[in-house]
Amino acid sequence: MIMRTVYVNGDYVPENDAKISVFDRGFLMADGVYEVTSVLDGKLIDFAGHAKRLERSLSELNMQQPACLPDLLDIHRELVRLNGVEEGMVYLQITRGAPDDRDFVFPDPETTEPTVVLFTQNKPGLADSPAAKKGIKVISIEDQRWARRDIKTVQLLFPSMGKMMAKAAGADDAWMVEDGAVTEGTSNNAYIIKNNTIITRHLGSEILHGITRAAVLRFAREAQMKVEERSFTIAEAQEADEAFITSASTFVMPVVEIDGATIGAGAPGPVATRLREIYLDESRKAAV
Known part of the structure; x- marks a missing residue:
């Protein structure tokens, strides 16, 4: 089995080494948003549209934007390159982060940074389904x-x-x-x-x-x-x-x-x- 490289909070790591906190609100509260961008011929399809919707989803939930869109594009492209994806998807999930303990009240964004995770899925034949x-x-x-x-x-x-x-x-x-x-x-x-x-x-x-x-x-x-x-x-x-x-x-x-x-x-x-x-x-x- 080929080990994927995934992105977790600023680092590119082997998928088996990827970790987030048990107190992450995405895990405990489904307090997060996501986007899936398709890849054809090694390139991203309609990335600008997905990025714009991501901004809206974050805004509607009063969540911080963890990275500027050019940086997110660079991360997407790097994961596609590292994993050799010609046809497939890049999955991006952003959560409100991992405070010190579980609570229904949102954590202070000044002290709790969002969690950012991205991974790829190889789907050969995606366009010729x-x-x-x-x-x-x-x-x-x-x-x-x-x-x-x-x-x-x-x-x-x-x-x-x-x-x-x-x-x-x-x-x-x-x-x-x-x-x-x-x-x-x-x-x-x-x-x-x-x-x-x-x-x-x-x-x-x-x-x-x-x-x-x-x-x-x-x-x-x-x-x-x-x-x-x-x-x-x-x-x-x-x-x-x-x-x-x-x-x-x-x-x-x-x-x-x-x-x-x-x-x-x-x-x-x-x-x-x-x-x-x-x-x-x-x-x-x-x-x-």
Whole structure:
């Protein structure tokens, strides 16, 4: 097994030597935020978007920015180099740090520095995923997460449970539903296509403001595709011509079945397929 080099609070260390305090608030309180940036051809995809969202997440939780964005970019690039990542991801997590003891009250930021951890994941074939050629199946579940889903926190227990519910049902993922409407997938934004119109939920505190979502919708509009940002139901999704999800790790992934109902022809449709091609093409051109 190849030992990865990871980054912990200023140091590049072998993964087996990486340590944080048992009093770290990320461990005790899920008091932290994260970002995942994809790597294609050894370069970072949409780093600026992820960095901007990171700043917002930190601000919404009144957490310190532990490093300037150029320094974070340098750390990302160095980890990609040290670990020889051609296709994969860089995971970044920042927590409120490790005070002397456990307490619900936030520690004094003057005396408790944030914890910063980064690591890479090698994912050969990430852009040429077999799943993208056949599409994925999803189920619907009740959305039981906290109300501030627009902040990319490390509170991922219910999304993990949702993934396991999907696995138990023989599906690949789950779309979460609140007040009768789809919010998003367990780790992705959700879309349907009807009469050549791309429909996805409007931004708000109910969903994560996906970086891939923003890029895909921009590319779609530039390609003269019609986009509607509004709520939709599972019933409407089951009657759609196509469906898909977007995320940093799946890019544009067609959905071919929802709660057992076949979507369209039961295979990736032309719009989702074209959007994936455009996204990968344009993202590679702009990668850093």
